[in-house]
Amino acid sequence: MLMVRCWRNVEHLCGRVAYDQMELFTMDGVTGCIEVSKVDVAGRRLVLVRTLGHYAAFVSMTHCVLVSSNTFPSVAANTICLGYHYQTAGSKVQHLSSRQQED
Template sequence: MYDSHRKVLFRTLLSLGGRCYISSPEGSVYLLELQPLPRLVEVVDQRCFAKKDYIWFNHIISLLVRGTGGRMLMVRYWRGMERFGGVEAYNRKELFTVDGITSRIELLEVDIAGRRLVPVRSLGQNALFVGLTHCLHISTETFPSISADSVYLGCRQQQSYGFSIYHINKKKNHRRVAAKHKFVYDMTRGYTPDARPYNLDEYLVHYVDRSHNLSKSCMNHINSCFI
């Protein structure tokens, strides 16, 4: 899938084991090779989901995250299940509705050797923060204020999708998704948490959407500490 400038569309870059991997919006995964000439080598093929309206309007997004033990994880978000066979085609326990739109989130492991995506049922005592520029894997044993077994959206995605946290295995009387964090928008600084001081989760959902040219040295240091 290419844009009007003949550039490959991708969602995330991930460095793992000394190699650079790329995910496309629909969930295909490629390895970037530099020798003998730069090229993308297909690792996982998911192009059957690469219809233009899915991609251009963000009905499907796929984000790579470095997990524990050298694993590569993917969070894939499907927005508007009527476009993907309707709600009847899926386990209703996996679906959630926000602002009248029924969606689904998959947690997957990228099996490089097997060239496939393998469903992951739980993150255990960990959580993922996924955004436009960064994706983080966080231990809730180290940071107990973070909700375990959950996926946090970056602040910009929260504005678009209407929720902040997806709980992978929801508990009794526990909603699948949580309300958006409160952010204020400034023309020069973009979205910033409304509360002062920031809670850790508010800081991280803001951080994963920050552009690299705005990231200060302390932000980069905290990134390496969390990983």
């Protein structure tokens, strides 16, 4: 099981210095952070995930789904696609390997 956390306005939480600069992104002038963790139920802990491999995670305010780029070749692998409610207009794609952003 994966857990995806997305924070907007990290300046209001702990500030930029509290985060790994590679995990920060800016959308519509607001700096945020995406954290992907694997839930280790037996160990009762979260394990930070640096790559999704050939999967893409589509995240909205209430739901998340993983889609395989092997099954759907048009889906970019190792990406998190943030739904409309995370920003003011449109959707954004965050590539985990390079932290690139797309509209």
